Amino acid sequence: MLFNSLEYALFFPAVILLYFGLPYRFRPAMLLAASCLFYMAFVPVYILILGFTIVIDYIAGILIEGSRGQKRKWMLVLSLAANIGVLAVFKYYNWIAFNFNTVSEALHTGARLDFLTILLPIGLSFHTFQAMSYTIEVYRGKEKAERNFLLYSLYVMFFPQLVAGPIERPQNVLYQFREKHDFNYRNAAEGLKLIAWGLFKKICVADNLAQVVANVYGHPADYEGIPVLISTFFFAVEIYCDFSGYSDIALGSAQVMGFRLMENFRRPYFSLSVTEFWSRWHISLSSWFRDYVYIPLGGNRVSVPRYYLNIFIVFMLSGLWHGASWNFVIWGALHGIYRVTGTYTLKTRKALAEAAGLTRFPVLHNLLNQGWTFLLVSFGWIFFRAATFADAMLLIKGMFRNIGPQLNSLLTDPGARDNLIYCHATKTAFFNGLGCMLVLLLVETLKGEGSARVWLAQRPPIVKWGAYYSLILCLLLFAQQASVGFIYFQF
Amino acid sequence: MSNEVRKFVFPFLLALALPLALLACYLITDPFRILYYYENYYDQDEFASINRDMAGSRRLLHHRKQGKTYESIILGSSMAYCFRASEWEKYGHVKSAFIWNAHGESLYGVHSKIKWLDSTKYPVKNALIIIDDQMLTMPGDGHGFIHLKEPEISGGSELYRQYEGLIAYFNNYFFLAQFDYYLSGHKFRPYMKNIISDPRMFGYNPVTNDMDNLFYTRMSAEDSMNRNNNHIKYMKGVFEKNNCQMTPLKRQMLCEIKNRLQHMQTDYRIIVFPRLRHEPLCPADMAVVDSIFSADKVYRENRTTLVYDEIRDFEDDLHAKYYFGTRILKRIYSTPPMMAVPDSALKWHKK
Numbered sequence: 129m130l131f132n133s134l135e136y137a138l139f140f141p142a143v144i145l146l147y148f149g150l151p152y153r154f155r156p157a158m159l160l161a162a163s164c165l166f167y168m169a170f171v172p173v174y175i176l177i178l179g180f181t182i183v184i185d186y187i188a189g190i191l192i193e194g195s196r197g198q199k200r201k202w203m204l205v206l207s208l209a210a211n212i213g214v215l216a217v218f219k220y221y222n223w224i225a226f227n228f229n230t231v232s233e234a235l236h237t238g239a240r241l242d243f244l245t246i247l248l249p250i251g252l253s254f255h256t257f258q259a260m261s262y263t264i265e266v267y268r269g270k271e272k273a274e275r276n277f278l279l280y281s282l283y284v285m286f287f288p289q290l291v292a293g294p295i296e297r298p299q300n301v302l303y304q305f306r307e308k309h310d311f312n313y314r315n316a317a318e319g320l321k322l323i324a325w326g327l328f329k330k331i332c333v334a335d336n337l338a339q340v341v342a343n344v345y346g347h348p349a350d351y352e353g354i355p356v357l358i359s360t361f362f363f364a365v366e367i368y369c370d371f372s373g374y375s376d377i378a379l380g381s382a383q384v385m386g387f388r389l390m391e392n393f394r395r396p397y398f399s400l401s402v403t404e405f406w407s408r409w410h411i412s413l414s415s416w417f418r419d420y421v422y423i424p425l426g427g428n429r430v431s432v433p434r435y436y437l438n439i440f441i442v443f444m445l446s447g448l449w450h451g452a453s454w455n456f457v458i459w460g461a462l463h464g465i466y467r468v469t470g471t472y473t474l475k476t477r478k479a480l481a482e483a484a485g486l487t488r489f490p491v492l493h494n495l496l497n498q499g500w501t502f503l504l505v506s507f508g509w510i511f512f513r514a515a516t517f518a519d520a521m522l523l524i525k526g527m528f529r530n531i532g533p534q535l536n537s538l539l540t541d542p543g544a545r546d547n548l549i550y551c552h553a554t555k556t557a558f559f560n561g562l563g564c565m566l567v568l569l570l571v572e573t574l575k576g577e578g579s580a581r582v583w584l585a586q587r588p589p590i591v592k593w594g595a596y597y598s599l600i601l602c603l604l605l606f607a608q609q610a611s612v613g614f615i616y617f618q619f
Numbered sequence: 620m621s622n623e624v625r626k627f628v629f630p631f632l633l634a635l636a637l638p639l640a641l642l643a644c645y646l647i648t649d650p651f652r653i654l655y656y657y658e659n660y661y662d663q664d665e666f667a668s669i670n671r672d673m674a675g676s677r678r679l680l681h682h683r684k685q686g687k688t689y690e691s692i693i694l695g696s697s698m699a700y701c702f703r704a705s706e707w708e709k710y711g712h713v714k715s716a717f718i719w720n721a722h723g724e725s726l727y728g729v730h731s732k733i734k735w736l737d738s739t740k741y742p743v744k745n746a747l748i749i750i751d752d753q754m755l756t757m758p759g760d761g762h763g764f765i766h767l768k769e770p771e772i773s774g775g776s777e778l779y780r781q782y783e784g785l786i787a788y789f790n791n792y793f794f795l796a797q798f799d800y801y802l803s804g805h806k807f808r809p810y811m812k813n814i815i816s817d818p819r820m821f822g823y824n825p826v827t828n829d830m831d832n833l834f835y836t837r838m839s840a841e842d843s844m845n846r847n848n849n850h851i852k853y854m855k856g857v858f859e860k861n862n863c864q865m866t867p868l869k870r871q872m873l874c875e876i877k878n879r880l881q882h883m884q885t886d887y888r889i890i891v892f893p894r895l896r897h898e899p900l901c902p903a904d905m906a907v908v909d910s911i912f913s914a915d916k917v918y919r920e921n922r923t924t925l926v927y928d929e930i931r932d933f934e935d936d937l938h939a940k941y942y943f944g945t946r947i948l949k950r951i952y953s954t955p956p957m958m959a960v961p962d963s964a965l966k967w968h969k970k
Binding site for chain 1 (some may be wrong): 621623624626627630631633634637638641782789790791792794795
């Protein structure tokens with residue numbers, strides 16, 4: 129069930145009414161049933177896989193807590209192996225088989241792995257990582273094993289964050305399922321506003337821009353120059369609005385019921401460096417890798433080459449987490465290179481900025497850093513979005529080709545706009561997406577590091593309600609009308 | 620009710636007030652004429668695009684309930700506009716003709732209509748089916764309210780159609796243009812072209828469901844020529860290819876159409892009609908059509924000479940003026956089927 133669908137518009141109010149209408153003791157069971165229904169709306173049978181990992185990790189948690197020494201470690205290893213095994217079969221097996229067969233063919237060994245005809249369960253990487261964080265935290269002794277199977281299941285399956293995060297930690301969420309939530313005006317109002325803002329990002333910005341992006345990235349051989357630049361820029365905005373829009377709806381849905389989920393995005397495109405970008409983008413995944421991979425590898429308390437290697441390993445794994453494709457590995461490696469190079473050249477860059485006098489103009493200096501970071505990140509997105517490595521290379525090679533003649537034809541032939549600017553998408557989608565993107569940029573610039581909702585709540589009613597009605601009108605009038613899936617569902 | 624709930628209700632209702640007010644506007648104005656039945660779907664107050672299938676189907680159903688039926692029916696897409704019921708009555712020697720076409724009519728649409736006619740024992744003595752390049756593309760119901768079939772005929776979902784109508788109402792271009800149109804006292808401004816329609820530009824016969832775009836009909840032959848000639852020049856005389864679309868399901872639909880027409884003892888003709896800038900329809904698809912329907916029923920057009928000689932008879936790439944359709948009717952009904960010979964302007968390939 130998509131958050132931007134009519135089904136969810138009916139499902140969510142029904143869940144809210146039931147949740148607050150039922151006695152406290154029945155609420156977890158009701159939430160679990162609702163979460164099952166939500167998940168089964170995609171492919172019903174895959175709930176069995178989810179059920180399998182839930183049972184394994186529930187038992188593993190209790191066994192880990194009750195054991196000591198090597199046995200405790202082995203229990204953790206077994207539960208992690210079960211989780212990673214599920215990922216390996218459903219997400220990575222066909223990719224591994226493809227690579228094995230390619231190498232085997234090149235070496236003429238004759239060995240061959242058959243492909244599996246299976247669909248990737250929606251949000252598998254998200255709930256598997258959330259389940260793993262539970263067993264690791266129990267192993268580390270930071271969280272007690274949950275004895276209540278229903279509550280543990282809800283920890284993994286809570287519908288707002290089930291299919292695309294935020295990837296929660298047991299310390300942050302499990303105890304909340306024991307709390308008694310009464311209907312609270314502030315939570316409901318703030319939650320609904322967050323849902324509306326998330327919907328705006330998704331259906332007004334991302335889905336409209338997606339039409340332009342899909343045309344170019346779907347037919348990379350047909351485009352060069354300006355359309356490639358436009359669609360690459362649009363994709364950077366699209367993926368942010370798609371994913372952060374999902375997170376906002378998830379956080380808002382949970383907040384209406386009184387649950388607090390972790391923040392997943394903090395204006396990432398305002399980052400001054402790639403390092404900062406990763407502390408603002410998909411925060412729940414970045415912190416997962418930091419806590420469970422980077423720090424156990426030694427973090428920065430090791431030799432400099434090892435420190436760089438640690439950073440690189442984390443980004444490679446992060447790339448692989450996103451999808452079973454070399455493009456994602458390259459995307460991860462590229463960010464690893466950005467991070468390592470950024471750290472390595474930090475002192476030199478600071479000295480250069482000082483020498484150039486840029487530090488005396490902090491606003492300009494920040495803008496340059498933000499622009500450069502945005503360019504680096506956007507370049508990385510090409511590998512993320514392109515269907516194959518060859519497509520990505522085709523787009524990169526054609527990116528700056530023929531820009532002069534294209535600009536000339538734009539000035540002389542109005543018909544050229546369809547190909548060069550709109551990239552054969554509808555004008556409606558192009559301008560709706562562009563207009564809404566500017567609104568988003570304005571809001572994110574004005575709100576700074578604060579909350580637009582808090583700022584707005586303090587304004588006079590006419591301003592406040594003017595903004596609310598404008599948002600409602602945008603949702604009604606500028607939305608892409610067909611329900612489009614979320615990009616991160618595939619992970 | 621707790622204090623918290625009470626505190627929530629007023630602002631929540633205030634937030635809902637705007638969408639509810641807009642919804643009320645929709646329910647009152649019913650711009651697509653989808654909510655209620657109308658005697659005339661294209662009267663002088665109508666400015667929005669009407670689902671052509673809905674207008675025809677509701678008319679037919681309404682008449683049926685009153686015990687009235689049409690004897691002769693024309694099926695097809697908007698290309699079928701050029702076949703006027705009155706002209707068919709004259710040249711085809713048929714009685715009480717009705718044009719039951721649809722926007723981008725699909726094979727699914729024609730199939731469900733004929734199935735409905737047969738299963739409800741509707742007494743159809745004559746039928747014309749106009750096949751164009753779009754018809755063979757879709758085996759199911761279309762997307763968007765304008766293409767959805769009448770649920771009572773096709774068995775589709777009425778709720779879904781209403782939902783699609785509501786979605787179309789909130790298209791920002793349409794939404795703003797219609798408010799401007801209302802508030803300006805029904806003034807049609809140039810920017811509204813392609814968003815809403817100027818009702819004064821349409822001639823409509825509510826009895827036969829014939830429709831005429833007066834803008835094009837009134838256009839001089841010379842203007843039509845220039846308009847379409849530019850288009851052809853732009854295309855550099857290269858005709859677009861029609862991809863083959865036939866599938867086992869579509870073949871099965873065609874067979875059922877034939878069987879049901881035979882069962883109703885309907886005298887029918889099939890006219891294959893490509894667009895102005897298209898090549899003839901895919902030969903493999905046409906071979907299937909020919910093999911299913913008997914040889915004297917299928918009339919096909921060869922495009923090669925048409926664009927230069929008959930271009931003045933076209934409103935645009937897709938739609939011909941009614942006298943073009945009339946010429947075809949004359950040709951079909953005045954010539955023994957196996958003897959129809961292409962004239963200098965049009966080449967009619969007959970089986």
